[in-house]
Amino acid sequence: xxxxxxxxxxxxxxxxxxxxxxxxxxxxxxxxxxxxxxxxxxxxxxxxxxxxxxxxxxxxxxxxxxxxxxxxxxxxxxxxxxxxxxxxxxxxxxxxxxxxxxxxxxxxxxxxxxxxxxxxxxxxxxxxxxxxxxxxxxxxxxxxxxxxxxxx
Amino acid sequence: xxxxxxxxxxxxxxxxxxxxxxxxxxxxxxxxxxxxxxxxxxxxxxxxxxxxxxxxxxxxxxxxxxxxxxxxxxxxxxxxxxxxxxxxxxxxxxxxxxxxxxxxxxxxxxxxxxxxxxxxxxxxxxxxxxxxxxxxxxxxxxxxxxxxxxxxxxxxxx
Numbered sequence: 020x021x022x023x024x025x026x027x028x029x030x031x032x033x034x035x036x037x038x039x040x041x042x043x044x045x046x047x048x049x050x051x052x053x054x055x056x057x058x059x060x061x062x063x064x065x066x067x068x069x070x071x072x073x074x075x076x077x078x079x080x081x082x083x084x085x086x087x088x089x090x091x092x093x094x095x096x097x098x099x100x101x102x103x104x105x106x107x108x109x110x111x112x113x114x115x116x117x118x119x120x121x122x123x124x125x126x127x128x129x130x131x132x133x134x135x136x137x138x139x140x141x142x143x144x145x146x147x148x149x150x151x152x153x154x155x156x157x158x159x160x161x162x163x164x165x166x167x168x169x170x171x
Numbered sequence: 172x173x174x175x176x177x178x179x180x181x182x183x184x185x186x187x188x189x190x191x192x193x194x195x196x197x198x199x200x201x202x203x204x205x206x207x208x209x210x211x212x213x214x215x216x217x218x219x220x221x222x223x224x225x226x227x228x229x230x231x232x233x234x235x236x237x238x239x240x241x242x243x244x245x246x247x248x249x250x251x252x253x254x255x256x257x258x259x260x261x262x263x264x265x266x267x268x269x270x271x272x273x274x275x276x277x278x279x280x281x282x283x284x285x286x287x288x289x290x291x292x293x294x295x296x297x298x299x300x301x302x303x304x305x306x307x308x309x310x311x312x313x314x315x316x317x318x319x320x321x322x323x324x325x326x327x328x329x
Binding site for chain 1: 199201304
């Protein structure tokens, strides 16, 4: 098997596993479908925005939950934004944590919130690493002169 | 320089429906912009209701800048925005004699029946759940008013 075919196979297997394990949902596929020759880096650009946004939000959340008098409305506003952005790029597991997180905000449950923040951070780091690995694979395929397989 | 092709290019650009996308999320603005440009629309984005109103020629200086805004054929606004919500923006559009004819689509990540009713009653053309897909956008094309006055809805098949 030549190098390109091997890389392409790896790419397909990796992508499939990300969907199967629930890291990504259909919205990620929708983003890939939007990419075209006029905007060949669209997915990477959007995902990079998500990474930047997420890190800011996670910091803001940590700060907000460390206050003496916690403003749960503010915490909820941050989580709402995080839920929105993760949903928009198909980061399903992050989004699911945000849903639970919002419930704890409604209940003004500090322990629940702190737990969710940790989970959100973990899921974010996971998906960030996985997407970076995926983009890396794409680059390797392109540099070897191959084309990136379209996932249906 | 081939001037005739430039003219044709510009004319084609002008004849595309012009969509104003309003959302406080940069990620969502970027995605919606691509969704609409992929459907052969021209897109302008705004990060707030206030900015949107300015682009629609309804800013604070509206009396000094007569008809300065570009012709917008469709407004797509997020519901949840800090400051002026999508609902507030919808109301302002529908209350204004200049721009009330422009169809407004409200999008939201939350499926709240009372919210949907409220928006539709206020004159929103549609209420769509986020995240938007290409198929949602294709269906929206029939809501867009074109430059030449075409009364009623003109549905262009996908």
